[in-house]
Amino acid sequence: MKIFTAQQIRDADAYTIMHTPISSIDLMEKAAMACTNWICKNYGEQLPVYIFCGMGNNGGDGLAITRLLLNRGYQAKAIILHHSPNASADHTTNYQALRHRYPDSIHHVHEIKDLPPVPENALIADAIFGTGLSRPAEGWMADAIEQLSHYYDQHTVIAIDIPSGLMADASSAHMPVIKAHHTLSFEFYKLAFLLPENAALTGEVHILSIGLLPDYIAQTPARYQVTEATHIHDIYRPRKPFSHKGTFGHALLIAGSEGKMGAAVLSAKACLHTGAGLLTCHVPRCGYDIIQISVPSAMCLTDEQKDHSSVFHNNVATPEAASRYKVIGIGPGLGTAAGTAWALEKLLEHYHSPMVLDADALNILGASPHLLRKVPQQSLLTPHPKEFERLFGKTANDIERLELLSEKARALQLNILLKGRYTAMAFPDGSVWFNATGNAGMAKGGSGDVLTGILTSLLAQGYAPKEAMLMGVYLHGLAGDYAAAECSQEAMTAEDIIRLLGKVFLELRKYA
Ligand SMILES: NC(=O)C1=CN([C@@H]2O[C@H](COP(=O)(O)OP(=O)(O)OC[C@H]3O[C@@H](n4cnc5c(N)ncnc54)[C@H](OP(=O)(O)O)[C@@H]3O)[C@@H](O)[C@H]2O)[C@@H](O)CC1
Numbered sequence: 453m454k455i456f457t458a459q460q461i462r463d464a465d466a467y468t469i470m471h472t473p474i475s476s477i478d479l480m481e482k483a484a485m486a487c488t489n490w491i492c493k494n495y496g497e498q499l500p501v502y503i504f505c506g507m508g509n510n511g512g513d514g515l516a517i518t519r520l521l522l523n524r525g526y527q528a529k530a531i532i533l534h535h536s537p538n539a540s541a542d543h544t545t546n547y548q549a550l551r552h553r554y555p556d557s558i559h560h561v562h563e564i565k566d567l568p569p570v571p572e573n574a575l576i577a578d579a580i581f582g583t584g585l586s587r588p589a590e591g592w593m594a595d596a597i598e599q600l601s602h603y604y605d606q607h608t609v610i611a612i613d614i615p616s617g618l619m620a621d622a623s624s625a626h627m628p629v630i631k632a633h634h635t636l637s638f639e640f641y642k643l644a645f646l647l648p649e650n651a652a653l654t655g656e657v658h659i660l661s662i663g664l665l666p667d668y669i670a671q672t673p674a675r676y677q678v679t680e681a682t683h684i685h686d687i688y689r690p691r692k693p694f695s696h697k698g699t700f701g702h703a704l705l706i707a708g709s710e711g712k713m714g715a716a717v718l719s720a721k722a723c724l725h726t727g728a729g730l731l732t733c734h735v736p737r738c739g740y741d742i743i744q745i746s747v748p749s750a751m752c753l754t755d756e757q758k759d760h761s762s763v764f765h766n767n768v769a770t771p772e773a774a775s776r777y778k779v780i781g782i783g784p785g786l787g788t789a790a791g792t793a794w795a796l797e798k799l800l801e802h803y804h805s806p807m808v809l810d811a812d813a814l815n816i817l818g819a820s821p822h823l824l825r826k827v828p829q830q831s832l833l834t835p836h837p838k839e840f841e842r843l844f845g846k847t848a849n850d851i852e853r854l855e856l857l858s859e860k861a862r863a864l865q866l867n868i869l870l871k872g873r874y875t876a877m878a879f880p881d882g883s884v885w886f887n888a889t890g891n892a893g894m895a896k897g898g899s900g901d902v903l904t905g906i907l908t909s910l911l912a913q914g915y916a917p918k919e920a921m922l923m924g925v926y927l928h929g930l931a932g933d934y935a936a937a938e939c940s941q942e943a944m945t946a947e948d949i950i951r952l953l954g955k956v957f958l959e960l961r962k963y964a
């Protein structure tokens with residue numbers, strides 16, 4: 453799903469109005485109807501509904517929702533906040549329609565002391581500012597938003613299109629924003645909904661269709677997208693009947709150190725459960741029995757060192773040796789011992805195909821930034837936010853961090869993701885995708901190690917790096933969702949994610 457900017461959403465509106473008999477006021481009526489239906493489906497008419505409206509089209513939506521709810525027998529009230537002397541044309545039309553039919557339903561607010569008391573059981577709808585917010589709210593409007601944001605604690609708050617005060621495609625850090633339990637958003641995800649800094653603001657996001665023309669959406673390029681199941685169905689290639697283990701690549705996984713062999717085991721299992729043909733693990737001597745016993749399908753090479761790895765570069769020291777492996781995955785539980793860092797530098801001198809770098813491999817790069825330039829182009833880097841900061845530095849807010857992510861992916865020609873609720877994936881072509889599968893049950897040690905194994909496996913099987921990243925992150929999250937459905941977010945572990953990869957692939961095959 454494409455994520456459009458506020459300007460592109462206005463253009464989609466204008467395009468629909470120009471190419472269909474639908475007028476701008478009709479579009480507002482459709483938006484208001486979609487919200488009204490949603491409210492009626494979820495809340496009974498015994499609850500009073502207080503709808504806070506601004507002076508633009510978001511306020512216009514609020515006025516139309518008030519009328520439609522009153523038509524259905526709800527006790528709805530529109531509270532109009534006069535932040536500007538000029539109402540938009542469609543706001544004015546809806547104001548007149550409401551005043552004509554339900555003159556007592558309107559309350560005007562010109563300054564903060566005019567805000568009416570709200571009964572304890574009321575439902576609150578926030579239609580003050582939508583995607584037209586062009587600057588942070590100031591003066592008494594900032595105070596009003598601040599005051600209204602406290603309704604969250606005692607009432608159910610429903611934001612219309614976007615919580616007021618939130619910028620659709622800029623950072624709203626440190627700005628007053630309404631906090632909502634639900635956001636009813638028209639047609640598109642807004643970039644703001646995917647940023648961790650806004651996690652507490654939108655509540656559950658529901659995308660309501662209002663009939664914008666699909667041609668505009670199809671024709672218009674978007675810098676940001678959310679991965680959908682259909683994208684993954686297009687990428688997935690089922691195994692052919694006459695294939696053999698060589699068809700699916702030989703992966704070399706360099707992982708583990710004393711006390712962190714579990715990370716290597718999880719990565720190795722995930723790699724095999726995603727379909728790699730052959731897997732060799734390079735581990736310190738302390739890890740030999742562990743790998744051989746817990747991952748019998750994998751081969752095992754041991755390092756000279758007992759507790760950390762220091763000579764793994766020797767596995768690919770000659771072109772002939774390197775050609776044995778289709779891909780290298782490195783990092784989970786690896787540790788950052790000086791010998792390990794030295795061997796990583798040597799490895800990067802010898803090995804020039806795309807690889808997967810995670811965890812301590814990234815921490816080593818962060819401590820020696822000159823090594824980043826040696827990482828083979830098209831490699832996959834999988835930092836969580838702290839690792840990202842060690843690699844590329846601090847940023848003031850999430851939008852700047854996203855820009856930095858995208859800039860580094862382009863400049864270094866690497867596929868770099870940034871883990872989170874909506875993992876962001878930046879590609880050398882400048883595009884940025886978000887993944888929506890996954891859940892908070894995955895916020896546990898080991899989940900990331902599983903992802904490294906999955907990505908290494910997909911590269912081993914010959915998926916192109918961008919496809920491998922899009923697909924791997926999606927499948928990882930989906931397996932996590934199946935695990936949570938089966939045994940709860942609390943009880944699930946990284947091993948459940950691995951186990952449920954089977955169900956994910958069975959599901960994928962249905963669409964092959
Ligand atoms: N296709 C769709 O998705 C459809 C979208 N629709 C709806 O339209 C909404 C967008 O409407 P919109 O463009 O009129 O802007 P909106 O958000 O109401 O705010 C603009 C008003 O706020 C003001 N203002 C701005 N910043 C301010 C500030 N900091 N402090 C104070 N004032 C400030 C600004 O004043 P000005 O900047 O001109 O001074 C103007 O008065 C969208 O979110 C959705 O709800 C549906 O109706 C139909 C289909």
Ligand SMILES: Nc1ncnc2c1ncn2[C@@H]1O[C@H](COP(=O)(O)OP(=O)(O)O)[C@@H](O)[C@H]1O
Binds near residue numbers: 889891899
């Ligand atoms: N709240 C969440 N919602 C969705 N996915 C999550 C959530 N928390 C964590 N994850 C996913 O779990 C993984 C955790 O990775 P990471 O922090 O590297 O874990 P570890 O290194 O301990 O294995 C990431 O892929 C991340 O996207």
Ligand SMILES: [K+]
Binds near residue numbers: 611614615616
């Ligand atoms: K709003």
